[in-house]
Amino acid sequence: GNSVTQMEGPVTLSEEAFLTINCTYTATGYPSLFWYVQYPGEGLQLLLKATKADDKGSNKGFEATYRKETTSFHLEKGSVQVSDSAVYFCARMDSSYKLIFGSGTRLLVRP
Amino acid sequence: ETGVTQTPRHLVMGMTNKKSLKCEQHLGHNAMYWYKQSAKKPLELMFVYSLEERVENNSVPSRFSPECPNSSHLFLHLHTLQPEDSALYLCASSQDSLAPYNEQFFGPGTRLTVL
Numbered sequence: 001g002n003s004v005t006q007m008e009g010p011v012t013l014s015e016e017a018f019l020t021i022n023c024t025y026t027a028t029g030y031p032s033l034f035w036y037v038q039y040p041g042e043g044l045q046l047l048l049k050a051t052k053a054d055d056k057g058s059n060k061g062f063e064a065t066y067r068k069e070t071t072s073f074h075l076e077k078g079s080v081q082v083s084d085s086a087v088y089f090c091a092r093m094d095s096s097y098k099l100i101f102g103s104g105t106r107l108l109v110r111p
Numbered sequence: 112e113t114g115v116t117q118t119p120r121h122l123v124m125g126m127t128n129k130k131s132l133k134c135e136q137h138l139g140h141n142a143m144y145w146y147k148q149s150a151k152k153p154l155e156l157m158f159v160y161s162l163e164e165r166v167e168n169n170s171v172p173s174r175f176s177p178e179c180p181n182s183s184h185l186f187l188h189l190h191t192l193q194p195e196d197s198a199l200y201l202c203a204s205s206q207d208s209l210a211p212y213n214e215q216f217f218g219p220g221t222r223l224t225v226l
Contacts, residue, residue, distance in 0.1 A: 004153070032212060043115070043201055043217030044154075051212055089154070097209050098167065101154040 003027060006090050006102035013080055013109050021075040021105045023064075023090035033057075033066055033073040033100065036089040044089060047075075080109045113137055115218035117202050123224045124192065132187040132221045134202030142208035143185040144215065145177060148199040160185060161208040192225045199223070 003026040008092040013019060025033065033050045048057030050066040050073065057064050059061060062077045090102040115136045124130050136143060145157040159167035174196075176188040184204055199222050205214040205221040 036217075041219065043117075043203075043219045045217065046189070046214050047214070049214070051204045076118075093213060097213050098169075099213070099215060100158060101149065 004100050004102040005035050006105050007086075009087075009106040011107050012106060013107070015082055015109055015111055016079045016084045016107055017109075018061075019075070019080045019084075019107065021088055021090075023075065023102060023106070025073065025075045025090075025092045026030040027071070027094075029095075030066075030068060031095075032093040033064075034091040034093075035062070035064055035073070035075050036056060036091060036101075038104070040086070040090065046089070080107070082109045082111055083107045084094050115202055115204055115216050116160040116220035117200075117221050119221060120219065121222045121224075123226065124189070125226050126192060126194070128192075129188070129190040131189065132200055132202075132223075134185040134187075134218055136183055136185075136202075136204035136216070136218075138204055138216060140204040140206050140216070141182055142205045143179060143182075144205075145185065145187055146201040146203065148201055148220070150198075154201070158187075159208055165206060189223075192223075196223050197223055197224045 007022040019066045034049045035047040037047045038044045048059040053068040055066045063074045069077040089104045091099045118133045141221040142161045147155045157171045159175045164217045199220040202218040205215045
């Protein structure tokens with residue numbers, strides 16, 4: 001099966017709420033980890049990344065910390081906006097430097 | 112044009128048609144990718160090209176035929192498709208296909224419907 005597991009969506013929040021989207025992975029070693037975002041009608045964009053254990057990636061108010069103990073890379077944001085509504089994909093790099101994606105989590109932020 | 116562009120954005124075809132998807136990257140990258148995005152499934156990597164040579168073919172049916180004439184262009188030729196091939200087809204590029212910090216830049220995709 002897929003070695004990147006994300007929480008199923010959709011996640012529906014009110015504006016300014018706290019966001020967590022869970023992501024766990026299975027791998028040997030310590031692969032680079034990524035979060036991509038896909039806005040409606042667009043392709044995926046890299047949101048943030050972490051390349052080694054305990055690194056924290058951050059961008060646009062989003063953060064994720066590479067936790068090797070729990071093999072997790074949960075995405076968080078303290079205060080979401082309507083414009084954050086999108087599909088979020090967690091991904092890891094495999095030993096051949098290819099990206100393995102999770103199935104995506106849809107976020108809907110209501111005003 | 113900047114980034115990664117894909118044409119057409121939408122395509123409807125019958126099972127006996129032949130069509131092609133086009134991708135162009137304006138980033139000076141050396142690697143290009145085709146992905147298939149189906150509803151409620153993870154992105155599926157189909158093909159990887161590095162310096163115009165195919166380096167990955169993930170057991171994709173022969174009714175999908177990629178072509179990479181140069182490092183800026185990538186095509187996906189389609190023939191005798193099935194309705195289950197309906198999906199969003201995404202193209203991506205990266206500086207190198209063999210790098211640990213391999214940021215991929217995606218195009219907007221072609222929404223394909225097979226009738």
